Amino acid sequence: MTVVHIVLFKFLPSVSKAHKETFVTQLKTLKSLPCVLNGRLVVGGPSITDPIERSKGYEFSLVSFHRDRKALEEYQASDEHHRVTSQYLWPFKEDVTRFDFEVAAEDEYMCESMVKGLVGASGLATPTEDDSCTGTGFHSR
Numbered sequence: 001m002t003v004v005h006i007v008l009f010k011f012l013p014s015v016s017k018a019h020k021e022t023f024v025t026q027l028k029t030l031k032s033l034p035c036v037l038n039g040r041l042v043v044g045g046p047s048i049t050d051p052i053e054r055s056k057g058y059e060f061s062l063v064s065f066h067r068d069r070k071a072l073e074e075y076q077a078s079d080e081h082h083r084v085t086s087q088y089l090w091p092f093k094e095d096v097t098r099f100d101f102e103v104a105a106e107d108e109y110m111c112e113s114m115v116k117g118l119v120g121a122s123g124l125a126t127p128t129e130d131d132s133c134t135g136t137g138f139h140s141r
Contacts, residue, residue, distance in 0.1 A: 002037065002103040002111045003066045005075070008058040009045075010095040020046075020059065023088040027062055030081060035074040040065040057094070065111060072100060 011020060024043050031041035045060030066072040075081060089096070103111055 001068055001105070002108060003069055003072045004101055004103060004111075005062075005064045005066060005072055006099045007062045008097040009060040009062075009089070009093065010057045011059060011092055012094045015092045019088070019092060023084075023092075024060060026084045026088050027060075030064070030075075030084060033075055033078055033080060035066060035071040035078070037065040037067050037071070058097070069102075 009023075024045065027043045028041070030036065031039045041062065041064040043060065043062050047055040047059055047061075049055040064075070066075060
């Protein structure tokens with residue numbers, strides 16, 4: 001069963017634009033972790049919500065997909081995740097909101113469609129049959 005991990009990030013007002021850009025770049029490196037299902041990790045921002053007040057100050061978001069709860073736990077416990085959050089997030093954050101959920105069996109097909117749209121559109125890699133936590137589940141084009 002697929003687990004979707006969503007995080008919203010709000011930085012302290014004193015944090016520079018350059019730091020935020022570096023944070024986003026570093027977050028994107030997490031898609032190569034083997035427990036991110038087929039590299040399905042998207043970082044978005046800054047927010048384009050209109051009116052911007054509806055974003056409640058959150059500037060960036062991360063959405064990632066994981067095979068199951070165990071894979072999400074492995075992602076959270078990884079050295080790379082710890083490096084990115086401890087170096088670029090925790091000392092600079094005003095607030096972070098996290099929401100994780102399991103996709104209902106009848107909606108799994110939509111997660112598969114997202115892979116084709118997100119990964120296939122990049123032209124860099126496509127999902128393979130092996131999307132386990134022991135491999136990245138990708139092959140190059």
